[in-house]
Amino acid sequence: MALRHYTLDFSLSTPVDSASTVHGLLSIFHEQEMTETVHDTEGHGYIATFVGKNGRLVILRVHSHGLITIDLQCYEDDNIVQLDNLLNALEKKLKTLLHGNIKRIKRLPALIRGAKVDRYWPTADGRLVEYDIDRVVYEEDSAYQNIKILHSGQFGNILVLNGDVNLAESDLSYTQAIMGSGKENYAGKDVLILGGGDGGILAETVKQKPKMVYIDQKVIDGCKMHMRKTCGNVLDNLKGDCYQILVEDCVPVLKKYVQEGRTFDYVINDLTAVPISTEPEEDSTWEFLRLILDLSIKVLRSTGKYFTQGNSVNLTEALSLYEEQLGKLSCPVDFSKEVVCVPSYLELYPFRQIWSCHYV
Numbered sequence: 001m002a003l004r005h006y007t008l009d010f011s012l013s014t015p016v017d018s019a020s021t022v023h024g025l026l027s028i029f030h031e032q033e034m035t036e037t038v039h040d041t042e043g044h045g046y047i048a049t050f051v052g053k054n055g056r057l058v059i060l061r062v063h064s065h066g067l068i069t070i071d072l073q074c075y076e077d078d079n080i081v082q083l084d085n086l087l088n089a090l091e092k093k094l095k096t097l098l099h100g101n102i103k104r105i106k107r108l109p110a111l112i113r114g115a116k117v118d119r120y121w122p123t124a125d126g127r128l129v130e131y132d133i134d135r136v137v138y139e140e141d142s143a144y145q146n147i148k149i150l151h152s153g154q155f156g157n158i159l160v161l162n163g164d165v166n167l168a169e170s171d172l173s174y175t176q177a178i179m180g181s182g183k184e185n186y187a188g189k190d191v192l193i194l195g196g197g198d199g200g201i202l203a204e205t206v207k208q209k210p211k212m213v214y215i216d217q218k219v220i221d222g223c224k225m226h227m228r229k230t231c232g233n234v235l236d237n238l239k240g241d242c243y244q245i246l247v248e249d250c251v252p253v254l255k256k257y258v259q260e261g262r263t264f265d266y267v268i269n270d271l272t273a274v275p276i277s278t279e280p281e282e283d284s285t286w287e288f289l290r291l292i293l294d295l296s297i298k299v300l301r302s303t304g305k306y307f308t309q310g311n312s313v314n315l316t317e318a319l320s321l322y323e324e325q326l327g328k329l330s331c332p333v334d335f336s337k338e339v340v341c342v343p344s345y346l347e348l349y350p351f352r353q354i355w356s357c358h359y360v
Helices: 018-031 080-098 172-178 200-206 220-226 250-260 284-298 316-326
Strands: 003-012 035-040 046-051 057-063 067-075 102-113 120-122 128-130 133-141 146-152 156-161 164-168 190-195 212-216 243-245 264-270 300-309 334-342 347-355
Touching (some): 003 080, 018 035, 018 057, 018 080, 080 102, 146 220, 172 334, 172 347, 190 200, 190 250, 190 284, 200 243, 200 264, 250 284, 264 284, 284 300, 284 316
Parallel strands (some): 190 212, 190 264, 264 300
Antiparallel strands (some): 003 067, 003 102, 035 046, 046 057, 120 128, 133 146, 146 156, 156 164, 300 347, 334 347
16 A cells, blocks of 8 residues: 655744744644654754554654744545645644744645555656656566556656666657757668667668668567557567667677678667766766767768767766767767757757767
8 A cells, every 4th residue: 555745844934933833733633633742853943743543644843944844644545635634724823823934835746655656757867757657567677677668648658777767659859869850861871779679769760761770679578569659560570671670789799890890871879878977987887888889980981970868968067078988989079969858858858969980
């Protein structure tokens, strides 16, 4: 059974007497048949806990620096009307007790904790987002990661890998941006897609009848069943008229292409985002990113282009650090970037185009 967690905060102009404030609210809790325990925090205000027979728990804290917080926890099937009435009564009483000392009152919607379907996922820069997810349509653990596909009324099915929102059926803007935002002509070209197991990039690319597309990924089974608005039918077979899917580790494949001298007109890297860490020498993800980038440039024709994602625009240090890595490649490159709003990410996301590779 899940829990509901309500919060009610009062920001004050000046600190208030903790003991009298707690005492002034006791009658409301007693009407709810809740018993209290009051704790003195030795100069840091008071904490009072109230427990009801139906499993309700309220933590009332009067902070010494001018903040009052109320946390109400209850079971998910508790009477919502009664809970609202309790919070309304506390808010009304505090307005009376504090005599205009309140600068701001903030009540947040209830958090649902421990539910069967998890609706809370962090943005890349650590903010919490609540999605309208109502069910898990697919979940599988591969040798590399946990794979979930969750249904959202707003965004359609959402692919989540290791707790990271990757792509939703609403996110055509992501696919378009990582392919060059409609400015590229893939007809008759050799294209290498790294990652992209959701099939979105492959589905959009084959519409232009390229010469050959190669793709490497391990999330195919779930996406071809539950994200067909994104991938269409391109994942139904590992080989089509103008594409071949290689379900292999892309690193040895890229190294093999380098040894063979094989080159491509386009390399599209949909493997991993720019790491959040700003310590590239200590983060294995940065090592992997640099390796893929260097190998990709080596299989890119001199007239070719390399497209990749970035990360949240709020991660300015990490994104700048990525651009520094571009100056450390085996050959000099130029690059441009475009910032796009990806619907299910609920944040702006940069994409990069790298080109003009001249070996020295």
